[in-house]
Amino acid sequence: MKKLIFTALFGSLISCGDEVQPKPDAYLALEYPGAVYSDFSNENCPYSFEMNEIATVKPSRAGNNCWINIEYSDLKGTIFITYQPVKKNLDSLLTDAQKLPLQHTIKADAIKESVYTNDFNRTYGIFYEVMGDAASQAQFYLTDSTDHFLTGSVYFEAQPNFDSILPAAAYLKEDIRHLMETVEWKERDGN
Template sequence: MKRFLILFFLSSVLISCKEENLPKPKAFLALNYPEAVYSEYKPDCSYSFEINNLSRVAPARNNVSCWLNINYPLLDATVFITYQQVNNNIDSLLMDAQKLPLQHTIKADFIEGDVYTNEQNKTYGMFYEVDGDAASQAQFYVTDSVKHFITGSLYFNEKPNFDSIMLSCILS
């Protein structure tokens, strides 16, 4: 009888002390950034653009005229801007600009391209969103097809680890 009471007591303690495991609900990262405020940036080049006031512009490391690095300290990211004049070489410029995003196909899950057309200003281009474990998450080019050709690439200053980001989003 004594054994029965000890066994009953131990089993009731073990059964009653279990934590109930519930799956965590799916969640998304809640990133809060200051509201963007833009001002016009006019380098001593053939182009200008609006830029977020929290970013910092620096000349490219190779000091090529009109090539810029736009640094975003809050995001630890950089947009690399290159500018070239069109001199009967639009085909080669377009091929080079379209090859750049495709270099990420080894690591990327998919690359989606969106066409940009502005008939009023006669400018055309593409924006590539690179999804997955790739070095660059976004690339673009824009041109007037006659005089100017600009490309840009976004890079975060972190080793890409898309699986960890997705896993933390799923587990959160």
């Protein structure tokens, strides 16, 4: 019996040659398709832009024909687009658009804003990148300062948890930047 215990004890000591190493943290590896953009235009709305082909456009439930939702079903996210004509109300439109990202400061770790200017397309605005567990991870507005005002916000169909939605939020932020860069205004006479 002593030989059996001695053999078992000796065998267990010899078999423990390697030190135990903790496993590295695992991260969810989400891969999304490369973005392919195509033109979006609604004949009743005075704007057009390029959008990712994996998304679908649906009318907003608000009832305004030029308010749309760009839905990404695989990412469970939506870019909500609103349009308003400028009618001697540019100051109030700008104030409202600049207040919207501030509503997320309670949950946001930081809000980074980037000024956007495109003289060729007459589009000027700000892109807001919201970091942290806020409800919206990105927002923007664009205007030509005289006739048109366009805003957009990203929301996900999930409890705000920045770490969980980070890959999808990063993907949609790039789509928003592309959308902003490709916005073109239609003139009042329909051109």
